[in-house]
Amino acid sequence: MEHPLVGVVMGSNSDWEVMVAAIEQLQALNIPHEKRVVSAHRTPDLLFDYAATAASRGLRCIIAGAGGAAHLPGMLAAKTLLPVLGVPVPSRHLNGMDSLLSIVQMPKGIPVATFAIGTAGAANAGLFAAALLAASDPMLARRLQDFRRQQEAAVLAMTLPEAK
Ligand code: RP5
Numbered sequence: 244m245e246h247p248l249v250g251v252v253m254g255s256n257s258d259w260e261v262m263v264a265a266i267e268q269l270q271a272l273n274i275p276h277e278k279r280v281v282s283a284h285r286t287p288d289l290l291f292d293y294a295a296t297a298a299s300r301g302l303r304c305i306i307a308g309a310g311g312a313a314h315l316p317g318m319l320a321a322k323t324l325l326p327v328l329g330v331p332v333p334s335r336h337l338n339g340m341d342s343l344l345s346i347v348q349m350p351k352g353i354p355v356a357t358f359a360i361g362t363a364g365a366a367n368a369g370l371f372a373a374a375l376l377a378a379s380d381p382m383l384a385r386r387l388q389d390f391r392r393q394q395e396a397a398v399l400a401m402t403l404p405e406a407k
Contacts, residue, residue, distance in 0.1 A: 245275035246275060246301050247275045247277040247300075247301065247302060248274060248275050248301065248302060248303045248304075248376060249269055249274055249275070249276040249277075249303065249304055249305070249372045249376075250276070250277055250278075250279070250293070250297055250302045250304075250305045250306070251265055251266055251269070251276055251277070251278045251279075251305075251308075252278070252279050252280070252281040252293065252305060252306070252307050252308075252315070252319070253278075253280060253281075253307070253308040253309065253315075254280070254281070254282045254283065254285075254309035254310065254313070254332075255280060255282065255310075256280055257310075258308050258309065258310060258332045261308060261330070261333065261361055261362050261365050262278075262306075262330065262332070262365050263365075264362040264363075264365035264366040264369070265306050265308070265330065265365040265366065265368050265369040265372075266278060266369070267366070267369070268366050268369025268370050268373065269369050269373070271390070272369075272373050272386050272387060272390065273383075273386065274372070274373060274376060274383065277302075279293070281293050281307075281315065281319075282315070283309065283313075283314040283315040283318045284314070287318075290315070290318055290319065290322075291322055293319070294318070294319045294320075294321075294322030294323040295322050295323065297319075297323050297325055298323060298324065298325050302325060303325065303326075303372075303376060304325050304326040304327070304328060304372050304375055304376075305319055305323070305325055305326075305327050305328065306330065306365075306368045306369065306372060307319050307327055307328070307329055307330065308329075308330035308331075308332050308365060308368075309329075309330075309331075309332055309342060309345075309346070310331070310333065310339065310341075310342045311341055311342060311345075312341065312345050313329070313331060313332070313341070313342040313345040313346050314345060315329075316328075316329030316330075316346050316355045316357075317345075317346065317353065317355055320349070320355050321353050326375060327354075327355050327356065328355075328356045328358065328368040328371055328372060329346040329347075329355040329356065329357045329358065329368075330346075330358050330364045330365045330368050331343040331345075331346050331347075331358070331360045331361075331364060332360075332361070333360055333361050338360075339360035339361060342360065343357070343360050356371065358371070370387075370390075373387050374387065
């Protein structure tokens with residue numbers, strides 16, 4: 244793969260089922276990316292290193308998914324000036340409400356762009372990363388526009404069954 248522009252990180256490989264939706268969007272739009280497990284509380288040194296070197300390695304933004312007391316996106320954002328896109332992963336006991344609140348309620352000063360809980364949020368984070376990059380990449384902007392057109396055509400072609 245080309246030099247990655249988007250880093251996709253997640254707190255555990257158990258987040259993959261959700262976070263793969265972000266990867267799929269990046270792949271569909273031909274955006275070079277990398278993926279990696281980075282845990283805020285289990286691998287804090289790796290987290291610091293990943294965030295501190297992300298910009299100098301050429302990344303333009305980071306998509307971070309985590310569940311539970313999800314400090315991964317916020318801690319990454321604290322250590323890099325790159326935009327961090329946070330994806331709340333559904334948790335076993337609180338269905339991701341804990342993940343959402345942990346990610347969205349960042350105190351003033353260190354922003355995290357927070358997306359919906361689960362696969363919709365992961366996919367939208369991928370699309371948002373595409374929109375960020377498309378601002379300075381006309382070819383990518385065209386691919387993103389094509390995606391929107393295809394999506395529109397699919398909805399316009401939808402039919403509904405007869406009511407009984
Ligand atoms: C978080 O804890 C991860 O992001 C994951 O969503 C959650 C559970 O992790 P595992 O116990 O499945 O590894 O760090």
